[in-house]
Amino acid sequence: MIQKLDDTCTLHNGVRMPGFGFGTWQSAAGDITVSAVKAAVKAGYRNIDTAAAYHNEKSVGEGVRQAVEEYGIKREELFISTKLWNDHRGYDLAMKAFEFSMKELGIEYLDLYMIHWPAVSKWHEDWREINRSTWKAFEELYRDGRVKAIGVSNFLSHHVQALMEDADVVPMVNQIEYHPGFGQVESAGFCQANGIIVQAWSPLGTGDVLKNHVLEKIAAKHGKTTAHICLRWLIQKDIVPLPKSVHEERIISNTQVFDFELSASDMAEIDAVPYCGGMRFDPDAARS
Numbered sequence: 001m002i003q004k005l006d007d008t009c010t011l012h013n014g015v016r017m018p019g020f021g022f023g024t025w026q027s028a029a030g031d032i033t034v035s036a037v038k039a040a041v042k043a044g045y046r047n048i049d050t051a052a053a054y055h056n057e058k059s060v061g062e063g064v065r066q067a068v069e070e071y072g073i074k075r076e077e078l079f080i081s082t083k084l085w086n087d088h089r090g091y092d093l094a095m096k097a098f099e100f101s102m103k104e105l106g107i108e109y110l111d112l113y114m115i116h117w118p119a120v121s122k123w124h125e126d127w128r129e130i131n132r133s134t135w136k137a138f139e140e141l142y143r144d145g146r147v148k149a150i151g152v153s154n155f156l157s158h159h160v161q162a163l164m165e166d167a168d169v170v171p172m173v174n175q176i177e178y179h180p181g182f183g184q185v186e187s188a189g190f191c192q193a194n195g196i197i198v199q200a201w202s203p204l205g206t207g208d209v210l211k212n213h214v215l216e217k218i219a220a221k222h223g224k225t226t227a228h229i230c231l232r233w234l235i236q237k238d239i240v241p242l243p244k245s246v247h248e249e250r251i252i253s254n255t256q257v258f259d260f261e262l263s264a265s266d267m268a269e270i271d272a273v274p275y276c277g278g279m280r281f282d283p284d285a286a287r288s
């Protein structure tokens, strides 16, 4: 379990990834995202996550560039992730999409590239072949040193299992929706048992879960906010939270989760919170 903001966890290929990250989904392209990324780096975040589908890679890259220049941080101290969107699955398109993302980000190498959503049987008869062929491109980018690690996102355990059977390189990360009221226990457990680090997107349930009464009660007991409770709950599960905010005070506040501990009964109570916000996407059903 990480003890401070820049503590790292080790991926199965030996690469060290900061165990607490900054999310940029729903962070609008332009100055808002540039400033948010800079504020995050200034606050001590070292793991920055984006995706082609967020349409803000250029702004994330600009925020990183300015932060490196202004705060004396080295590029190598940052861990930058992006994701391949669904309409670029398959070897050839994935290769092209990677180059486009790199151009947008304006960086020489990427730390982590993820398949954003699995191709699934509901929409693709040849779903397994599609994922396998996309992954071939990822493996090549990894072997060529263009990316330090490769992973998946929104993969349920049976998607991960199929990919592991078809792959040469086991994914290093699976980024899934995970927050109180929507803990994807089965997927996370499968990944952790197979040495795949789990990251949580929407760890605050897109902000909706923050008014939940159980979280409020536990927050009051610890003198913390409900956002802190969500993030700490994930840290204690060895899941890497990626909270998003475009407000500097929240960006800073969300890091203040290393000065208290949730008890086993707090953890169990949060585990039992029913759905109370967030997307609750089912990757097997979501149109992709």
Ligand code: A2P
Residues within 6 Å of the ligand: 023, 201, 202, 203, 204, 205, 206, 207, 208, 210, 227, 242, 243, 244, 245, 246, 247, 250, 251, 253, 254
């Ligand atoms: P904003 O960007 O306006 O600060 P998630 O990471 O689960 O998707 O949640 C992101 C949402 O939660 C965003 O709407 C963000 O709003 C809001 N948010 C982030 N941090 C906090 C916080 N500490 N308190 C309240 N809302 C927050």
